[in-house]
Amino acid sequence: MTSTDIRFSDYIRDFEQTLKNLFHVQSDIDKLSLERGLPPEILRGIMDQQPLSVAIPTQYGGRGSIVKECLGVLAAASYESLPLSLTFGINIALFLEPVSKYADESVKSGIFNNFLEKGQMGGLMITEPDYGSDALNMKTTSKEIQEGYQIKGTKHWQGLTGMADYWIIAARNENENGDLARDIDFFLCDITQPKQHIVVEEYFDNAGLYMIPYGLNKLDLVVPQHFRLKPETTGIKMMLDILHRSRMQFPGMGMGFIKRMLDEAMQHCHSRIVGAGNLMAIDNVQFQISRIQSAYTICSAMCAHSSEISGIQHNLATEGLEANTMKAVVTDLMQESAQLLVQLSGANGYRTTHIGGRGIMDSRPFQIFEGSNEMLYNQTAEMITRTMKKQKQSHLFDFLNMFSLTAEACQYFKKDLSFTLSESLSQRKMVDLGKVLTRIICIGYVLNLQKKGFRKDLVDNCITMVQQEVSALIASFQFDNTVKVIDDYSADSSWLNFA
Secondary structure, three states: OOHHHOOHHHHHHHHHHHHHHHHHHOOOHHHHOOOOOOOHHHHHHHHOOOHHHHHOOHHHOOOOOOHHHHHHHHHHHHHHOHHHHHHHHHHHHHHHHHHHHHOOHHHHHHHHHHHHHHOOOEEEEOOEOOEOOOHHHOOOEEEEEOOEEEEEEEEEOOOOOOOOOEEEEEEEEEOOOOOEOOOOEEEEEEOOOOOOOOEEEEEOOOOOOOOOOOEEEEEEEEEOHHHEOOOOOOHHHHHHHHHHHHHOOHHHHHHHHHHHHHHHHHHHHHHOEEOOEEHHHOHHHHHHHHHHHHHHHHHHHHHHHHHHHOOOOOOOOOOHHHHHHHHHHHHHHHHHHHHHHHHHHHHHHHOOOOHHHHHHHHHHHHHOOOOOHHHHHHHHHHHHHHHHHHOOOOEHHHHHHHOOOOOOHHHHHHHHHOOEOOOOOOHHHHHHHHHHHHHHHHHHHHHHHHHOOOOHHHHHHHHHHHHHHHHHHHHHHHOOOOOOOOOOOOOOOOHHHHO
16 A cells, blocks of 8 residues: 555654654664764655655656645654755655646656655755855856757755755756846756766755755756746746745644644643742743744644645746745744744753754754745835835725735734835835734734634734734834944954953
């Protein structure tokens, strides 16, 4: 019996048990997490469960690319190991789903079969050393030749560097004059094939996520014509569709991780005796754990909402507002949850073998890759203010009251939101505004989840927590701060001269 013959509820329970056995009985995940990569026997034991079958269409032997199942696998993995969950996330959102949607039919069967039967993996190459978030100016080139397409360039910080069997590579077409097209093309690469080998020039010493290799990749490849992905319209819109879908799957990786932080914090604070009682009896401890519990509620709501809107049957190229919201907020919540667990755990939390201390380092890059959170908050604020200007609306609450994603949620923040936005806002103010807007959108997700039966006490606590956070963010937004960096700061500023 394969994974595709089993009900998902049964499959995910068996998968969770397999991970517990591999990480806590056959080996020690706390020690494994300090080593680069995973021992082959552990990786084989995981892949034997066919976890990536959730992202493969049923006609190719998979479970059908159902978002709920994809997020369920990501959450199960991240409860035990955030790097393992990210490994699955890379394979699902950045390779298998794009292949399902955009690859030539002639290549799908072989790729999907290798994933199911051989446990092979794939990744996505976009980022370049000189062009991080500025992907539209990438310099990797593609040129049509008799054998197919010649691809040349350099890519870096790709998760699964030197480990993936397949890659999707982004490039810009080079014309006869050497000029590069404005649009972007994507090509499949099978590193086992002649002329498709990728040279790893350097492996990076990433400070967290030890399980995942990152590095610098040199490309000089020739791929067949049918290895080019076929966009529905333009390559840029295909890239946005892929990236937005990936960002909408971040809550799956966040879900298990945040739940683990919450479970560990509650267990520790119930068992840790201080004076006449345990830590849970302390008021500020209640506040700190409630912060993690609020994160759990928001992430649950994101997962439910993403399951409805982010399937490969949808084109997400224009859904940047919700994609940015999910990615930025959930990754902030992941980092905060890890920080809170470490603080509650005392000195023990500051060990690399402690799930909290390790969680700080493993969750930190989530706030950076696939668009730094500050950039995404700024973009979110730009989307909203641009829409407000088109509607000739400058009062924030009045606009949000009529905007579908915030109409219900903004009622809980009316006092803080009842003001008129300035015509011109600095970038630092736009980032603050973006943080406010994304959190109100998230409360909309939470309210929708409550209507489906999610427990009301968790929702009420979550709303109170976010109300406090939004109030603080609005205070920051309205505070007049135009401070600039002082370049020659060292002159007349040594304290030794004044003591």
